[in-house]
Amino acid sequence: MTVEAAVPPEAPAATEYDIRLIGLTKRFDDVVAVDGISLDIDRGKFFALLGPSGCGKTTTLRMIGGFEEPTEGRIELGGVDVAPLPPYKRDVNTVFQSYALFPHLTIFENVAFGLRRRGVKGGDLRRRVGESLELVGLAGLERRKPRQLSGGQQQRIALARALVNRPRVLLLDEPLGALDLKLRKEMQLELKRIQADVGITFVHVTHDQEEAMTMADGIVIMNGGRIEQLGTPSELYERPRTPFVAGFLGVSNLLEGTAVAGDRVKLADGTEVQCPHEVLGGRTGTVQIGVRPEKLRIGGDAGNSLSGTIAESAYIGVSTQYIVETPAGPVTVYVQNDRPGGQVATGERLTLSWSPESTFVVDALEGSS
Amino acid sequence: MTSVAAEIGRPRRSTLGAAWAYVRRHVLTVYAILFFAYLLLPIGVVAAFSFNHPKGRFNFTWKGFTFSNWTHWNAIPGIQSAVVLSLEIAAVASIIATALGTLMALALVRYGFRGRGTTNFIIFLPLSTPEIVLGASLLTLFLHVSSAIPFGFWTILIAHVMFCVSFAVVTVKARLVGFDRHLEEAAMDLGANEWTTFQKVTLPLIAPAILAALLLCFAISVDDFVVTYFVAGTNTVTFPIFVWGAARVATPPQINVIGIAFFVIAVTAMLGNVVLQNRRAKQA
Numbered sequence: 001m002t003v004e005a006a007v008p009p010e011a012p013a014a015t016e017y018d019i020r021l022i023g024l025t026k027r028f029d030d031v032v033a034v035d036g037i038s039l040d041i042d043r044g045k046f047f048a049l050l051g052p053s054g055c056g057k058t059t060t061l062r063m064i065g066g067f068e069e070p071t072e073g074r075i076e077l078g079g080v081d082v083a084p085l086p087p088y089k090r091d092v093n094t095v096f097q098s099y100a101l102f103p104h105l106t107i108f109e110n111v112a113f114g115l116r117r118r119g120v121k122g123g124d125l126r127r128r129v130g131e132s133l134e135l136v137g138l139a140g141l142e143r144r145k146p147r148q149l150s151g152g153q154q155q156r157i158a159l160a161r162a163l164v165n166r167p168r169v170l171l172l173d174e175p176l177g178a179l180d181l182k183l184r185k186e187m188q189l190e191l192k193r194i195q196a197d198v199g200i201t202f203v204h205v206t207h208d209q210e211e212a213m214t215m216a217d218g219i220v221i222m223n224g225g226r227i228e229q230l231g232t233p234s235e236l237y238e239r240p241r242t243p244f245v246a247g248f249l250g251v252s253n254l255l256e257g258t259a260v261a262g263d264r265v266k267l268a269d270g271t272e273v274q275c276p277h278e279v280l281g282g283r284t285g286t287v288q289i290g291v292r293p294e295k296l297r298i299g300g301d302a303g304n305s306l307s308g309t310i311a312e313s314a315y316i317g318v319s320t321q322y323i324v325e326t327p328a329g330p331v332t333v334y335v336q337n338d339r340p341g342g343q344v345a346t347g348e349r350l351t352l353s354w355s356p357e358s359t360f361v362v363d364a365l366e367g368s369s
Numbered sequence: 370m371t372s373v374a375a376e377i378g379r380p381r382r383s384t385l386g387a388a389w390a391y392v393r394r395h396v397l398t399v400y401a402i403l404f405f406a407y408l409l410l411p412i413g414v415v416a417a418f419s420f421n422h423p424k425g426r427f428n429f430t431w432k433g434f435t436f437s438n439w440t441h442w443n444a445i446p447g448i449q450s451a452v453v454l455s456l457e458i459a460a461v462a463s464i465i466a467t468a469l470g471t472l473m474a475l476a477l478v479r480y481g482f483r484g485r486g487t488t489n490f491i492i493f494l495p496l497s498t499p500e501i502v503l504g505a506s507l508l509t510l511f512l513h514v515s516s517a518i519p520f521g522f523w524t525i526l527i528a529h530v531m532f533c534v535s536f537a538v539v540t541v542k543a544r545l546v547g548f549d550r551h552l553e554e555a556a557m558d559l560g561a562n563e564w565t566t567f568q569k570v571t572l573p574l575i576a577p578a579i580l581a582a583l584l585l586c587f588a589i590s591v592d593d594f595v596v597t598y599f600v601a602g603t604n605t606v607t608f609p610i611f612v613w614g615a616a617r618v619a620t621p622p623q624i625n626v627i628g629i630a631f632f633v634i635a636v637t638a639m640l641g642n643v644v645l646q647n648r649r650a651k652q653a
Contacts (some may be wrong), residue, residue, distance in 0.1 A: 066557070066558075067558075088557045097551075098551050100549065165560070
């Protein structure tokens with residue numbers, strides 16, 4: 001429907017990066033906010049920077065946008081280092097957490113702001129602003145002022161104002177943080193649809209792991225100014241490589257053990273656990289094996305097993321959550337309530353099993369050898 | 370013990386409390402009326418005596434009503450040139466002081482630099498120094514440079530700009546403190562360079578404060594006597610100096626006319642600013 005859609009899409013090469021960060025570092029006085037991160041972001045992807053507050057994700061985004069000057073490192077946009085350039089010379093637009101709509105301008109002028117700076121005028125200007133408002137489903141509000149709109153509407157206007165410029169990359173700084181849960185869920189899907197529509201690379205900063213998993217094609221998990229792990233949502237969830245990622249993304253059972261072979265780990269109680277070769281990755285010495293609570297079965301023989309006593313149970317409708325005390329440590333188990341009355345009583349002894357493929361391995365916690 | 374006291378006290382307090390609330394409400398009204406009377410009565414007297422028809426040189430007793438003071442406001446020799454000079458100085462001084470003050474406020478709020486605390490402190494000095502001290506010091510200063518800057522328009526202008534800047538800085542700073550910096554970042558993100566960002570985003574948003582600073586500076590400059598008296602020299606007469614000089618030999622009602630005219634213009638301008646802001650706030 002949009003005119004832009006008629007333009008033949010340029011065929012992106014497989015190795016084409018929109019953003020390339022090389023050794024990017026930002027120090028504020030003595031505090032290292034971003035500690036030498038390197039990252040390639042493919043063209044047309046929905047990318048999330050995920051991490052707890054203070055992990056450096058927003059600082060990274062602000063450096064890409066041009067609002068913070070990197071202490072060291074390069075920021076390449078389409079192969080050109082833009083680190084020394086001011087924000088207005090970068091082909092990047094930002095959706096701010098506070099939306100930052102201009103309160104003294106109408107919605108039309110807010111959206112038209114970027115186009116006017118580039119000399120777009122008259123009918124062309126009106127058409128593009130109209131299209132942009134249509135894209136976010138808010139046509140007809142052109143003459144209102146930002147304060148007359150709800151938070152969700154302001155959020156969409158902020159998106160329209162950024163996208164109307166057709167930037168190479170769109171940066172989103174926790175744009176859904178101020179919305180209530182229902183609206184946030186709606187906007188997550190809406191943002192994904194819009195991203196698919198326009199095909200622009202989105203870099204989305206969030207501390208909400210569910211939000212990142214829902215929307216992003218690729219996620220970078222940051223912690224303490226460094227990249228913990230990079231991958232697709234399922235890679236990160238199924239095969240976390242560090243204890244931090246395992247704990248930050250969902251719930252994990254981590255049990256300490258010693259690597260005894262390329263694909264076997266001996267737990268504290270002497271139980272041997274099998275895991276895929278590539279998961280252990282040639283590690284030796286003390287490691288931690290991990291299993292997600294929903295991958296554990298009560299009884300059965302899925303390859304790996306561990307016995308214990310049910311210490312606690314909580315019925316939460318769709319599933320029952322148990323905490324099972326085992327010789328290797330407490331283990332959380334989610335069992336689907338697929339038949340009525342299938343719950344197991346507290347204090348009962350049972351055997352848990354899981355498949356070697358569901359096992360991941362992370363480094364041992366520091367301080368324990 | 371406290372609970373017993375509360376139980377006994379409660380029913381009494383409700384009737385007494387109601388009565389007290391009634392009295393208090395009305396006391397406040399009466400107090401407000403008295404306060405405004407106290408505030409406005411002198412101005413009322415000045416306004417009334419601008420319509421007096423005095424016999425003799427002093428406008429101190431009511432002798433009859435006339436419009437002639439208003440129609441012949443410039444009938445006293447020297448009054449017109451004094452008014453014009455005061456308006457000129459006030460206009461130029463308030464524009465310069467507001468421009469400088471706005472830039473200083475921007476620097477003080479936006480940037481951390483060595484000496485910012487000191488600057489903040491120094492800004493307040495002219496506000497807290499007795500005017501008579503300021504005037505005497507300025508006189509000393511200008512005496513030393515009188516060959517370059519002769520006493521008169523320029524010395525008055527420099528002095529007025531000096532003390533008006535403080536008011537302008539304080540007024541604009543108050544507005545800038547709550548300013549969302551992301552708005553400027555957003556403008557630059559959308560392709561506006563520093564100057565365009567200032568023009569299109571910063572300036573329109575702090576315009577009410579700039580206008581308020583302008584009006585305030587104008588009002589302070591136009592009626593300044595003490596400092597002006599020290600730095601004016603012998604032949605330069607602003608309106609307050611004219612009044613001072615005239616009062617020794619006569620108090621023509623035209624002085625009241627000019628005073629009230631200034632007052633009405635100032636109040637109208639202030640009210641206009643308030644109404645404009647309210648309307649803008651309602652629209653937004």
